[in-house]
Amino acid sequence: MITPQFSCSQTEDSIIITLYCPSIRAADVEINVDDTLVTIHVNPYFLRLNFSNPVLEDEESSADYDPSIGNLTVTLTKENKGQIFDDLDLLAKLLAPRRSTQDPSPAIEVLSVENRPEDDLVTKAEALSLERDEFAEAEENDWQLPQKVPGELPPLNISVQSHYGFLDMYSGYLRHATHTENEINELGDAAESCTKAERRAKRLKHEDEKFDEEHYMADFVDDEYIQELIQWVHPHVSDPNPFEYTEKENAEMLRLPRKEYLATEVQTHNLYLTLITLLFSYMYDSRTSQHDPTSESAWTICNLTPSFTALDPPISSYYTGGCHTFSEDELQETLVPSYRRSLTFPLYRSFALSEKCREDVASIFRKGKRTVMRCLLEMKYILDHHEVYYIYSKVWLNDFCVWIQADASDDILGLIGKTLTDFKVDKASIGWELEELEAAAKRSMELQSDSDDETDGESDNS
Known part of the structure; x- marks a missing residue:
């Protein structure tokens, strides 16, 4: 399907869509309106627009085709007459798909996890290890176990391919x-x-x-x-x-x-x-x-x-x-x-x-x-x-x-x-110490100026 050249304008009561569709049959034009979404299809052209406010296809709506210039003009009624539709000149925004209303957040939430037998075994093993290896050290240090704030983990990179743009x-x-x-x-x-x-x-x-x-x-x-x-x-x-x-x-x-x-x-x-x-x-x-x-x-x-x-x-x-x-x-x-x-x-x-x-x-x-x-x-x-x-x-x-x-x-x-x-x-x-470089450049200019003045003075005396 071909996206035709188009433009949109508005009056107080209507939205006017003008499409350039040369050499078509006006009887084959299909127009569908669903709230803010408007689709216009006539082989080989297809146009889908998503407006900022809802429109209606009612008795006041119309579609006219001028074969001499190839323009199809579709007029749709604003659901709320007098409402201003923003950004009708931002064509890419009108062509953008309707935003999904679904929540993109995960649908599964873990509420609780019951202890498994193997988890108990791990816990007991860790306790035994603490008793054997660390209790003696703790007793020697008046039960003050050495501690430090854990460092930040390096970023996890599971692919050699980096993304950009x-x-x-x-x-x-x-x-x-x-x-x-x-x-x-x-x-x-x-x-x-x-x-x-x-x-x-x-x-x-x-x-x-x-x-x-x-x-x-x-x-x-x-x-x-x-x-x-x-x-x-x-x-x-x-x-x-x-x-x-x-x-x-x-x-x-x-x-x-x-x-x-x-x-x-x-x-x-x-x-x-x-x-x-x-x-x-x-x-x-x-x-x-x-x-x-x-x-x-x-x-x-x-x-x-x-x-x-x-x-x-x-x-x-x-x-x-x-x-x-x-x-x-x-x-x-x-x-x-x-x-x-x-x-x-x-x-x-x-x-x-x-x-x-x-x-x-x-x-x-x-x-x-x-x-x-x-x-x-x-x-x-x-x-x-x-x-x-x-x-x-x-x-x-x-x-x-x-x-x-x-x-x-x-x-x-x-x-x-x-x-x-x-x-x-x-x-x-x-x-890069720009101020120092500029100061050095100024001193160089002053020295050059003083040198030129001395040369001019010697020439005048001679």
Whole structure:
């Protein structure tokens, strides 16, 4: 079956669904309405939509087909007339399956376990062992048995295969990464087997090895062009027009997978943090290319994203429950890897430029999930058209685009954006003594200036 191109709109009393279905027989159209679920079938097209509120197929409903343009228009009555249906422009959300109402928790609960004869034997044997081996020691130490708090058990790993990507749903995509000219893969052949701790350790080591003090100081001293980049305004931030997806964006959304995600609260919390790092990489490339992607854009985006290059997304160590609160400590923990990478790998390495990218991310978050979605679609388009880095679109961006529309909250995005606006990353947390490097660069500039003045004075005296 083919999912047709479609759009949805509403009046005070009705929902209007317009499908592009050329060369069909209007008499063959089948429409079924079940509360919020609407299915429309006419060979070879099939469309299933799940609305936020219930609709009815009654006497006021209708279906009209215009063969001259191939449009089938279905009008359904709102069960509660005057009710506003949200997110009719988020096509992937409308296509998402209806959520299951079943409780996913285990259906079996162990209430009690009666002692078995063999359990009694074990207990008695342990008691005998204590009497023989430990009572004598206890008596010598005035019955003070030695004690210590048990250490934390190492994580149990029963498979050599590690998972990564959106909600750790993927594996196998990097099995032959070293043979595909994947220049951003920092894990090498171990990408499929590294633990999360090993990934982070390899990432930090690679960043420390690649950081170039001279490059950073040179960009700090000669920053004329970087200042021009900082002054540039991103069109998604400044656009005052009402939001409307383009035909290209609608077509891209229709190609997204149909998935439903059963994420826990802590997983959802970490997804928002990962989204910050994705948009930071996108904003750095957009700002340095003036929103005109180059042949290096895919490399730049991937290299600046820890969850791509080292499969190391941010995992909050400050999470205390609920995904509506984001502390400055965890935002610092989230952004520091992005800052480190922006000061290590791309052409322009400026802390001020990184700060501007953070401000861009804050502005995009404040605008809500539609603008966030637009940025992700642009990012996805860049990676989809790269012969190697498209895999990161498959394991991260496809799912993020679906999740943003169906599950992300504009309120939470706005809260993160507001927090990021006034937030500052501490230079000392980067770990490379940036303030000392900048002070040394300033002293070098002053010495150079004094030397030039002395030379000019000697020339005038002569």
